[in-house]
Structures are given as C-alpha cells and as structure tokens.
Amino acid sequence: MITLGRLSFNGPFLAPLWSPPKSAGLYAVLVPGWRLLTFRALYFGQAERFDPELVKTHARHPEWLTIAGTDWNLYIATHEMSFSTPSQREAAARELARSYKPEFKPVDKNAPSLGTLLIAQSLRNSQDK
Numbered sequence: 001m002i003t004l005g006r007l008s009f010n011g012p013f014l015a016p017l018w019s020p021p022k023s024a025g026l027y028a029v030l031v032p033g034w035r036l037l038t039f040r041a042l043y044f045g046q047a048e049r050f051d052p053e054l055v056k057t058h059a060r061h062p063e064w065l066t067i068a069g070t071d072w073n074l075y076i077a078t079h080e081m082s083f084s085t086p087s088q089r090e091a092a093a094r095e096l097a098r099s100y101k102p103e104f105k106p107v108d109k110n111a112p113s114l115g116t117l118l119i120a121q122s123l124r125n126s127q128d129k
Helices: 061-068 086-100 114-128
Strands: 002-004 007-014 025-032 039-047 075-080
Touching (some): 002 039, 002 075, 007 025, 025 086, 039 061, 039 086
Antiparallel strands (some): 002 007, 007 075, 025 075
C-alpha cells in the first residue's frame, strides 16, 4: 500500500509481474527513488478496465524506459474506483498529476550549456565595470 496525494494505492508492483484488478480506477507508473523503499511518480492515468499490458502498450512507454532503464525498474500502483465515471477518474488523475508534477521535459540539444551561460554572464559583468 502506498499513499499518493490523499488516495491509497495498491502496490507498487513490478510492471512485468503485475496482476491487474478487474475494475476501473487510477494507476500510477513509478520508478524507485533515491532512498530505499521510496518511489517517484512518472505518470498518472485512468482505465475503465486494467490490462496486464497497460504499461507496455502506453504511448509514453519509451520515455519511461529512458528514465527507468528497463521494464524491471518500472512499477505500477492502482487505486480502484469501481463505480466511477471516466470524467471522475480523469479529474482524480489530473489532481494527482497537478500535485506531483510528474512531467519530464526533454532537453533541447541546441540550448547552450550551463557552463556557457555562466561564462557569458561573467563576460557581460566584466564589461559593465
């Protein structure tokens, strides 16, 4: 059992070994955190019926693999909402995502590095004096 936001989730379970519940609800895709027995949320979603291939067939699966390294480093936790509507589940998933901010923005390869920015700033400061 793990608490995310104000909701209790079952799991986290290793994604390749996960046996999904037979109801509707929310799910969280997680990776291990820096400390023992901690997890970092990558994604929150909702499903009418959970599928064992839910993580592998998701459009963001390649992104999660770049963060986790392997499917064996991806975990899933579920919060069952048996008699909920899709809009209720979507609202709950949005609320969780808003509080955890799990998005990871890709690095722009054309953007200058931090070192370049610091050198440019020091040159500007020295010219101002």
